[in-house]
Amino acid sequence: MPTQAKRRSLFDSKIVRRASVDALTKLNPRLMMKNPVMFVVELGSVLTTVLLFLNRATRHGHFKFDLQITLWLWFTVLFANFAEAMAEGRGKAQADALRQAKSETTAYLLSKTGSVEEVPSSKLRVGDLVRVLAGQMIPGDGEVIEGVASVDESAITGESAPVIREAGGDRSAVTGGTRVLSDVITVRVTSNPGETFLDRMIALVEGAERQKTPNEIALNILLSGLTIIFLLAVVTLQPFALYSGAPQTIFVLISLLVCLIPTTIGGLLSAIGIAGMDRLVQHNVLATSGRAVEAAGDVNTLLLDKTGTITIGNRQAAEFIAAPGVFPAKLADAAQLSSLSDETPEGRSIVVLAKEAYNLRGRELASLNAEFIPFSATTRMSGIETDGRSIRKGAVDAISRYLQEHGNTLPGEVRAAVEEVARKGGTPLVVAENGRALGVVYLKDVVKGGMKERFDQLRSMGIRTVMITGDNPLTAAAIAREAGVDDFLAEAKPKDKMDLIKREQAEGKLVAMTGDGTNDAPALAQADVGVAMNSGTQAAKEAGNMVDLDSNPTKLIEIVAIGKQLLMTRGALTTFSISNDVAKYFAIIPAMFAGVFPVLNALNIMHLHNAESAVLSAVIFNALVIIGLIPLALRGVAYKPMSAAAMLQRNLLVYGLGGIIVPFIGIKVIDLAVTALHLA
Numbered sequence: 223m224p225t226q227a228k229r230r231s232l233f234d235s236k237i238v239r240r241a242s243v244d245a246l247t248k249l250n251p252r253l254m255m256k257n258p259v260m261f262v263v264e265l266g267s268v269l270t271t272v273l274l275f276l277n278r279a280t281r282h283g284h285f286k287f288d289l290q291i292t293l294w295l296w297f298t299v300l301f302a303n304f305a306e307a308m309a310e311g312r313g314k315a316q317a318d319a320l321r322q323a324k325s326e327t328t329a330y331l332l333s334k335t336g337s338v339e340e341v342p343s344s345k346l347r348v349g350d351l352v353r354v355l356a357g358q359m360i361p362g363d364g365e366v367i368e369g370v371a372s373v374d375e376s377a378i379t380g381e382s383a384p385v386i387r388e389a390g391g392d393r394s395a396v397t398g399g400t401r402v403l404s405d406v407i408t409v410r411v412t413s414n415p416g417e418t419f420l421d422r423m424i425a426l427v428e429g430a431e432r433q434k435t436p437n438e439i440a441l442n443i444l445l446s447g448l449t450i451i452f453l454l455a456v457v458t459l460q461p462f463a464l465y466s467g468a469p470q471t472i473f474v475l476i477s478l479l480v481c482l483i484p485t486t487i488g489g490l491l492s493a494i495g496i497a498g499m500d501r502l503v504q505h506n507v508l509a510t511s512g513r514a515v516e517a518a519g520d521v522n523t524l525l526l527d528k529t530g531t532i533t534i535g536n537r538q539a540a541e542f543i544a545a546p547g548v549f550p551a552k553l554a555d556a557a558q559l560s561s562l563s564d565e566t567p568e569g570r571s572i573v574v575l576a577k578e579a580y581n582l583r584g585r586e587l588a589s590l591n592a593e594f595i596p597f598s599a600t601t602r603m604s605g606i607e608t609d610g611r612s613i614r615k616g617a618v619d620a621i622s623r624y625l626q627e628h629g630n631t632l633p634g635e636v637r638a639a640v641e642e643v644a645r646k647g648g649t650p651l652v653v654a655e656n657g658r659a660l661g662v663v664y665l666k667d668v669v670k671g672g673m674k675e676r677f678d679q680l681r682s683m684g685i686r687t688v689m690i691t692g693d694n695p696l697t698a699a700a701i702a703r704e705a706g707v708d709d710f711l712a713e714a715k716p717k718d719k720m721d722l723i724k725r726e727q728a729e730g731k732l733v734a735m736t737g738d739g740t741n742d743a744p745a746l747a748q749a750d751v752g753v754a755m756n757s758g759t760q761a762a763k764e765a766g767n768m769v770d771l772d773s774n775p776t777k778l779i780e781i782v783a784i785g786k787q788l789l790m791t792r793g794a795l796t797t798f799s800i801s802n803d804v805a806k807y808f809a810i811i812p813a814m815f816a817g818v819f820p821v822l823n824a825l826n827i828m829h830l831h832n833a834e835s836a837v838l839s840a841v842i843f844n845a846l847v848i849i850g851l852i853p854l855a856l857r858g859v860a861y862k863p864m865s866a867a868a869m870l871q872r873n874l875l876v877y878g879l880g881g882i883i884v885p886f887i888g889i890k891v892i893d894l895a896v897t898a899l900h901l902a
């Protein structure tokens with residue numbers, strides 16, 4: 223089970239064993255070529271290996287020294303591969319566990335005539351309708367089109383508490399491999415076998431489709447540039463060395479090269495990126511692009527929708543408030559009639575309340591000869607046309623416009639009722655029949671717990687929060703105040719949400735958005751970081767570049783922290799790598815030439831035992847530092863909310879200065895050990 227994989231620590235013995243083997247298979251030059259810095263080290267290792275055997279045959283060279291250099295060069299490559307394999311380890315273990323959830327099941331396929339046929343789940347195609355009963359595994363990804371059920375999604379989320387999935391609303395998506403616990407649902411299949419959420423999730427946690435991000439590519443180009451410069455420097459060193467009467471062996475020259483090129487960051491770069499994605503997975507967030515993870519680290523603005531994101535969102539009709547001169551039962555009747563085939567949670571709750579409060583029975587729609595007008599996020603109304611009755615219910619501004627078209631206006635009392643509901647944070651639905659307002663339905667909703675603290679935290683990270691909602695400005699203001707968001711946009715249609723994002727982006731801001739509805743999909747696609755709730759609709763999940771399996775909108779706080787940590791870790795280790803290469807230069811160059819240029823002895827501040835020991839110690843240090851930094855690369859540097867400038871200053875101090883000092887101490891200690899053990 224993924225829960226187990228999740229609890230697996232970074233250095234689980236199973237993962238270490240697997241990574242050790244993977245480190246060897248990753249020696250394949252075709253894979254190594256993707257990492258130019260380490261590829262150069264591998265080429266160097268091959269060259270010294272060949273030379274070692276040639277020298278042995280022709281009795282040239284200094285075998286003991288040459289052998290040690292060759293081995294440590296290979297270790298350098300292997301340690302880098304091991305770092306990457308370790309970063310992949312947890313994801314691979316989790317992918318193995320997920321594959322177990324991908325077992326074949328039997329599905330009850332519904333035909334057009336309504337008959338039921340048993341088929342294996344692998345035969346299901348997009349558009350098929352299946353019935354899933356309590357106790358059954360859901361045979362494929364889909365959207366609930368009928369019914370409500372509690373579903374155990376622990377196979378995917380690791381969370382044992384059941385979740386509600388229902389037709390019509392923003393909680394309609396179900397995932398193949400999860401289990402229905404109670405009730406019966408009809409599901410429209412939305413993905414073909416092999417292209418399911420589980421398939422994609424396996425590929426994602428395994429890193430099978432991982433692509434380098436633009437930042438990584440840029441850094442790789444920089445590192446390759448440095449490698450070429452040092453390669454030229456080392457190659458041109460030899461004529462100079464010959465001229466000054468101190469020719470250097472290939473072993474020493476390659477050692478010098480490997481010590482000078484940025485092997486520390488070159489060896490850890492990919493591990494840092496993979497570990498960042500893995501940290502997200504540990505937080506139950508699946509990111510389809512590494513670029514989005516990095517963008518999360520720099521986000522300026524966060525957009526959230528109201529219903530179901532900031533509020534609990536299970537909007538239920540709580541009260542009918544009739545207009546003057548209208549019997550409440552008449553309002554309830556009209557509201558119920560217009561909701562009979564409104565498969566949204568709001569619609570269903572109106573039918574139920576009318577039944578409970580006024581004993582109005584739901585009628586058989588077929589016998590009514592009615593035309594039903596479904597709710598849409600653009601019209602923000604729904605209704606029915608039947609027997610000369612034309613009923614609409616919807617958002618106050620939408621119904622006001624509808625009334626105007628009939629030469630009518632909203633009565634002051636109804637407007638007052640709307641405002642009263644709105645001030646309580648509820649959603650008022652205005653009901654109108656034949657162009658006349660009948661009253662208001664109060665849809666109750668409450669703000670989720672702990673929202674204010676979470677938004678305060680985001681503010682301290684420098685992120686502005688904006689709530690966007692299709693609801694009216696008064697409700698929006700009430701909820702915004704209670705939840706503590708910085709700003710809000712009300713009466714927003716799907717396009718308004720997207721336009722708001724575009725405006726922010728035009729100001730050079732990076733925008734994150736969380737949402738769950740189909741009406742959020744365009745905005746989720748437009749945002750730099752689009753986090754869809756796993757409970758949301760299929761369209762939302764496909765539009766975003768992340769899915770939160772826990773469907774927790776404030777998860778963005780963790781996502782931002784992980785993104786920042788990823789950027790910081792990469793920056794810190796790049797700084798460390800380049801500054802510690804400088805230190806190695808001072809270890810090796812004086813040792814190489816001290817014989818011919820005694821003046822260089824002044825640079826030999828480390829007082830290393832002899833030239834061979836100096837070179838060997840530098841190469842050993844260079845390899846060990848990769849191993850030593852694996853935990854930091856995988857866990858990431860500690861992140862505390864503080865300003866970017868303060869952070870940069872602190873990191874330059876710690877990793878820049880540290881990068882210069884640590885090698886001096888490290889190489890000196892290794893030199894002492896090498897001397898004591900008579901290795902050089």
Ligand SMILES: Nc1ncnc2c1ncn2[C@@H]1O[C@H](COP(=O)(O)OP(=O)(O)OP(=O)(O)O)[C@@H](O)[C@H]1O
Nearest residue numbers: 527528529597599602603604615616617691692693
């Ligand atoms: N079933 C329905 N029939 C008629 N009107 C509805 C229905 N459901 C919602 N509305 C009205 O339409 C408005 C917009 O609803 P929608 O679910 O699109 O909001 P949204 O844009 O997702 O924002 P939020 O989720 O924050 O409310 C609601 O505020 C409500 O007034």
Ligand SMILES: [K+]
Nearest residue numbers: 480481483485
């Ligand atoms: K190096």
Ligand SMILES: [Mg+2]
Nearest residue numbers: 392527529739
């Ligand atoms: Mg919504």
